[in-house]
Amino acid sequence: MVTQAARRWLVAVSFSAVLVMAASGARAADVVTTTGMIADVAANVAGECLSVEPLMGPGIDPHLYEARPSDIPLLRNSDAILYNGFNLEGQLGKVLARMAQSRPTVAVGPESMKDDDLIKGAGGYAVDPHLWMDASLWARIVPTVADVLVRVAPDCEAGIRSRAANYQQQLLTLDEWVSASAASVPEQQRILVTAHDAFRYFGLGYDIEVVGIQGISTDSEAAIADIRSVVDRIVSRNVPAIFVESTISRRTVETVVDGARDRGHDLTIGGELYSDAMGARGTPEGTYIGMIRHNTRAIVESLGGSVEPWPGSLPSFAGSGRSNAAE
Ligand SMILES: [Zn+2]
Structure with missing residues (x-):
């Protein structure tokens, strides 16, 4: 049983911890993810309600990634952690298990996929973890992510659910575009x-x-x-x-x-x-x-094909021009 005074003290302590981190320029976020792909889903669903930060930036290999010293306070001060699972983040197992004792720490892959969707026994993995490569599979993690965010910020539930529905639809539209183009x-x-x-x-x-x-x-x-x-x-x-x-x-x-x-x-x-x-x-x-x-x-x-016109309901990335490295 935590008394009212103790709770107030705890809130004050964690608030000053946030201030100290802000002052020292350390990273802080309500929701921490391992990969950028998961962070992008979470940020789209969270809107302005919660901040989201990935551990791994551009060019980082999740298979080999080990927690850096600066990752630990970021994880410890988060309200929830989202990771891919299926052993993608093989080196983070212990850290994630420790964090799971004190906050929702959810493997979005295993939590969202049906057994039939999975590619088994590939590339040294019991289950191939690269789920984001099929947009229709990646769309399945959206409700899982939304459930976790609602646990963290119940007051934001209506917004979270509506943004999740909208973003999931975008991923399904993306999936149709990839299919038709391929x-x-x-x-x-x-x-x-x-x-x-x-x-x-x-x-x-x-x-x-x-x-x-x-x-x-x-x-x-x-x-x-x-x-x-x-x-x-x-x-x-x-x-x-x-x-x-x-x-x-x-x-x-x-x-x-x-x-x-x-x-x-x-x-x-x-x-x-x-x-x-x-x-x-x-x-x-x-x-x-x-x-x-x-x-x-x-x-x-x-490979000698041509992509379909980009759907109007997806982000236009206007002004960024063509960025295809194959050109
Ligand atoms: Zn890989």
């Missing part, structure tokens, strides 16, 4: 070769065969055989482009390009894709919708 790629060329296994849900959702080239140490014979078989598939199916990713080194991809050129097949690098992190804040790719739009344009146009 369908324009000639069937023979509907093959996505990337250096990292992030795109299986994209491939499954939008009917594109995905070939991942594992990160390599070039002196391993398995890796060399792997690359040779990828080059065989590229040459035999006349694939025009393969892709690099913002969180992965270009070296592996360049090795494949050289291999194909040695066999007289002109292979281009089809621009940078965002796999496990969004782009810089303040750019279209710094939002989830903008990130998926960028990837879809880069993939579809490099």
Whole structure:
């Protein structure tokens, strides 16, 4: 039982902690997320009601991410934590378990997906964690995120529910746009070769065969055989482009390009894709919708298709121009 006076004291202490953090320039937020993709959903649903901050910025690999000293006060002072789950944030398990003892700490993937949606036993993971690559799956986390935010700020419930419904509809519209755009790629060329296994849900959702080239140490014979078989598939199916990713080194991809050129097949690098992190804040790719739009344009146009007109109900990103790295 906490007495009235003790509660007042606790409120005063945590309030001054916030002031100290603000004065020292430390990060503080009501809701902390691991990835930027989850933060963007939460921020869209929260509106002005709650502040949201991701631990991981642009170009950060969530598979390897370990908590930094400055993350601990940010997490400890939050009212709720949202993370992807399915072991995406494998190095944060202990920290998240500790935080879960004192505030809602929710794995949005496991909490939102149906078993049938999941890709199992891929890339060393029991369940492939890259759910955001299929916008129809990512739309499923929106109500989960809304439930957590309502627990934190019950007074904001009406606004949270209405923003959640609106944002979920936007993600479903995005999903239709990606689907229709991907369908324009000639069937023979509907093959996505990337250096990292992030795109299986994209491939499954939008009917594109995905070939991942594992990160390599070039002196391993398995890796060399792997690359040779990828080059065989590229040459035999006349694939025009393969892709690099913002969180992965270009070296592996360049090795494949050289291999194909040695066999007289002109292979281009089809621009940078965002796999496990969004782009810089303040750019279209710094939002989830903008990130998926960028990837879809880069993939579809490099593989010989053409994207559908951008839906009027989605953010126009007006003034930011075309940002397709494939151009
Ligand atoms: Zn990944």
